[in-house]
Amino acid sequence: MNLETISFKNNTLKILDQTVLPSRQEYLHLATLEQVIEAIKTLKVRGAPAIGVVAAYGLVVEALNLNKNHSLTAEKLKESAKLLKTARPTAVNLAWAADRMIGRIEFLSDAEEILSVLKNEALAIHEEDKQTCDKIGEFGSQLISDGFNILTHCNTGFLATGGIGTALGVVYKAFEQGKKVHVFVDETRPVGQGARLTYWELKQNNVPATLITDNMAGCLMKDKKVDFVITGADRIALNGDTANKIGTYPLAVLAQYHNIPFYVAAPLSTFDPSVKEGDQIPIEQRSKNEVLKFWGIDSLDFYEVFNPAFDVTPGELITGIITEYGILQKPYTDQITRIFKHFNNKGDVL
Numbered sequence: 001m002n003l004e005t006i007s008f009k010n011n012t013l014k015i016l017d018q019t020v021l022p023s024r025q026e027y028l029h030l031a032t033l034e035q036v037i038e039a040i041k042t043l044k045v046r047g048a049p050a051i052g053v054v055a056a057y058g059l060v061v062e063a064l065n066l067n068k069n070h071s072l073t074a075e076k077l078k079e080s081a082k083l084l085k086t087a088r089p090t091a092v093n094l095a096w097a098a099d100r101m102i103g104r105i106e107f108l109s110d111a112e113e114i115l116s117v118l119k120n121e122a123l124a125i126h127e128e129d130k131q132t133c134d135k136i137g138e139f140g141s142q143l144i145s146d147g148f149n150i151l152t153h154c155n156t157g158f159l160a161t162g163g164i165g166t167a168l169g170v171v172y173k174a175f176e177q178g179k180k181v182h183v184f185v186d187e188t189r190p191v192g193q194g195a196r197l198t199y200w201e202l203k204q205n206n207v208p209a210t211l212i213t214d215n216m217a218g219c220l221m222k223d224k225k226v227d228f229v230i231t232g233a234d235r236i237a238l239n240g241d242t243a244n245k246i247g248t249y250p251l252a253v254l255a256q257y258h259n260i261p262f263y264v265a266a267p268l269s270t271f272d273p274s275v276k277e278g279d280q281i282p283i284e285q286r287s288k289n290e291v292l293k294f295w296g297i298d299s300l301d302f303y304e305v306f307n308p309a310f311d312v313t314p315g316e317l318i319t320g321i322i323t324e325y326g327i328l329q330k331p332y333t334d335q336i337t338r339i340f341k342h343f344n345n346k347g348d349v350l
């Protein structure tokens, strides 16, 4: 797909506004850290890896603005990074990118040097994410057979990453290899990432797809219409428990019952080995308006609404986790410990 979803050129950060897709393709210029935080909070940019990339560029934007006022210091940027990290709590890529950026400049004092190091690091994070998506796609596509009907949830493609995507990257690679695949796209209530973004992306790339509402997966599986389920992740604990878009957990339960492989695709930047199990992952609660506006209900005070953005799928329900270093198998604690011993999540061999 020839669509630049995040760009940083001539010191200008631009994102494709995901809240108005698929009706309109509009770009937003994010000129301050506050605008970056607002764009992340309001899902103008969303998807764990994409949030990480924009967070990294957001710190460059902040550094450029501080430099204009002659007040750029590593200490000030540390404070900015702290604020940035509060924008969304579950997707660990945000904190990962912010910490990686700060780690590079922590001991620098020259403003020009800070700026140049930050720019290079943000560009590297973006480029690495692109390459990581390709690798995940290559590994994952080996699991896809010709003729597969694949079911996916939320949006994990071009819009959600710096490259072709994670779970959708696997689909794109398999399609590119000439395999005849067809994708059932979960609508993904309440915000509709599947209906608005994934279906649109797949069509742009000529991949056959059918949109379903979230409560239709069970009957499709029962009727043997689904061969493979694949989703992305927002944070993966040391034991493989995976936080992803609300509605992922019931899909994994259904897949287990119907004996259908259930895979997660995610880069190492989405793993959080400091979290031992899934119940320690902070789950973002979002506004009741997201649930009610679909129905045109604006009497917000009348309704009590439960609206977590994510749920946690136990590692035991996940057949395998596709990463840029290969496909992890159960038991995940051993595998994840081993992979973090060999590679840190900056891609360096240790």
Ligand code: MRU
Pocket: 046, 047, 048, 049, 091, 153, 154, 155, 156, 157, 160, 161, 165, 166, 167, 193, 231, 232, 233, 234, 244, 245, 246, 309
């Ligand atoms: O609330 P969102 O739209 O940011 O949630 C996104 C997801 O849950 C994705 O599946 C996940 O971030 C992986 S994107 C490659």
